[in-house]
Structure formats: structure tokens, C-alpha cells
Amino acid sequence: MSQQRATIRQETRRKRNSLSNNEQKIAASALKVNFTQHLKLQKTTQNAHVGIYLSNDSELDTSLLIKDLWSKNHTTYLPIIHPFNGTTLYFQRYEENSPMRPNRYGILEPKLNCSQICPLAELDYLLMPLVAFDDHGNRLGMGGGFYDKTLARYEKENWQKPQLIGLAHQCQHVENLPIESWDVPLKFIITPQKIYHW
Ligand SMILES: Nc1nc2c(c(=O)[nH]1)N(C=O)[C@@H](CNc1ccc(C(=O)N[C@@H](CCC(=O)O)C(=O)O)cc1)CN2
Ligand SMILES: Nc1ncnc2c1ncn2[C@@H]1O[C@H](COP(=O)(O)OP(=O)(O)OP(=O)(O)O)[C@@H](O)[C@H]1O
Numbered sequence: 001m002s003q004q005r006a007t008i009r010q011e012t013r014r015k016r017n018s019l020s021n022n023e024q025k026i027a028a029s030a031l032k033v034n035f036t037q038h039l040k041l042q043k044t045t046q047n048a049h050v051g052i053y054l055s056n057d058s059e060l061d062t063s064l065l066i067k068d069l070w071s072k073n074h075t076t077y078l079p080i081i082h083p084f085n086g087t088t089l090y091f092q093r094y095e096e097n098s099p100m101r102p103n104r105y106g107i108l109e110p111k112l113n114c115s116q117i118c119p120l121a122e123l124d125y126l127l128m129p130l131v132a133f134d135d136h137g138n139r140l141g142m143g144g145g146f147y148d149k150t151l152a153r154y155e156k157e158n159w160q161k162p163q164l165i166g167l168a169h170q171c172q173h174v175e176n177l178p179i180e181s182w183d184v185p186l187k188f189i190i191t192p193q194k195i196y197h198w
Helices: 001-018 021-041 061-073 146-150 150-154
Strands: 050-053 074-081 087-096 101-102 108-110 125-128 163-167 188-190 195-197
Touching: 021 108, 021 188, 021 195, 061 074, 087 108, 087 146, 146 150, 150 188
Parallel strands: 050 074, 050 125, 125 163, 163 188
Antiparallel strands: 074 087, 101 108, 188 195
């Protein structure tokens, strides 16, 4: 099972890394259009708290979307790898001038400031990076288990918030992922081409 997951991870990352700069640009602007449409359908006009990420390893580029959210008075939060346990994520407010530092993978994260951390259950939307997704809303990530560990209480306690949304290029779609007991399924996946809903 873990070998199968490793193979899918490797293969899908390879596909994603072969997208051209131009394809990435088109994808980023289509993502912005689709997420804006999603907010409209959810009747969210402003003041939403949105957990998001800064793109890495050819992930769908979120920078246009982040600027668009700021311009519409939404508040954005980025993951910070927990400074003590190193295995779960905090979500800290991210603004244009937030002081940043690279984490252990070289991905920029806001410098820890406890007064700007948003408890997970107070986020309205959590936009998650992923490596592969399937027809049932399952998500395979980079392999650190950060999101699954952070969301471990989410399903058990039947949280109403945040709405879990995966962002991906269409080439990251596979029919069926081999799933593990700790995998938390997503409610929506937004690609530049379509919005999946479960
Ligand atoms: N943009 C983004 N931010 C994110 C995540 C993510 O998947 N994407 N994460 C989602 O959980 C967390 C970080 N998880 C990550 C896990 C592995 C690697 C990575 O590049 N791994 C290398 C091996 C590096 C090593 O072993 O030191 C690799 O697989 O090539 C990156 C991020 C939090 N922030
Ligand atoms: N809720 C959990 N409790 C304890 N361990 C967990 C939990 N979720 C995941 N793990 C551990 O984390 C490791 C990585 O999990 P997995 O391969 O599902 O990560 P991923 O979803 O690809 O990564 P990420 O969420 O960081 O993008 C697994 O070996 C698993 O044992």
C-alpha cells in the first residue's frame, strides 16, 4: 500500500513538474475565476477567513488568488509547521507585509506570532495543496502527514468548519487512490477546469 502511494506520488509530481510556465499562468488565473465562483455559490461576499498555501514543487499557483482575496476584504492564513511537535500545522494570518521565513522544506511561512494564529475551527475555508486526488474526494499529499494530523479531530468531532477544498491541476487526477485510515476526504476539489463536489 505505501509502495503504491509512493509510486503515485512520484508519477503525479513528475506530470505536474512538466507543466510549462505558460500553462502554470493560465491555470493560476483559471483557479482564481473558479474559486471566486465557488465563493459566490456559497454566498460569501467578504470577511471570510481562508486558509491557503504558498505554492511549491509546481503546485497550482495561489499568488493571484491570494491578492484577489485581499482585494475583496477576505483574510488569508498560511500553514506554519508547529515549532515544538514538528508534525501539525498552525494557520497564521498572512498580509502583504507579514514577516516571513523559510521552513525546513524551503517554503516561506509567516514568522510565528501567537496573536495572529487562527484556530482551525474558525477558518471558513481551508484550501489544501495535494499531489493526487481521486473520484471520491480522497487526497494524497507530499507524504509528511501534516494536514491529516492537523485534521485528525475534524471528522471524529463532526466539525462544521472549515470547508475542506483541495486545489490541483487536472493532471493530478487519478481514478482511485489507495486510502489509509487517517486520510480525511475533501468536500470540494477545484482545478482550473472544474469544481468537484462530494
Ligand atoms: N505549498 C505547500 N505548503 C505546505 C505543504 C505542501 O504540501 N505544499 N505541506 C503539506 O503537508 C506542508 C509541508 N509539507 C511538505 C512535505 C514535503 C516536502 C518536500 O519537498 N519533500 C521533499 C523531501 C525533503 C526532505 O526529505 O527533506 C521531497 O519529497 O522531494 C515539502 C513540503 C506545509 N506546507
Ligand atoms: N491522524 C494521524 N495520526 C497519526 N499519524 C498520522 C495521522 N495522519 C497521518 N499520519 C502519519 O503520517 C504519515 C504520512 O501520511 P500520508 O502519507 O497520508 O501524508 P500526506 O497526506 O501525503 O501528507 P500531507 O498531509 O503532509 O500533505 C503516515 O506514515 C502516517 O502514519
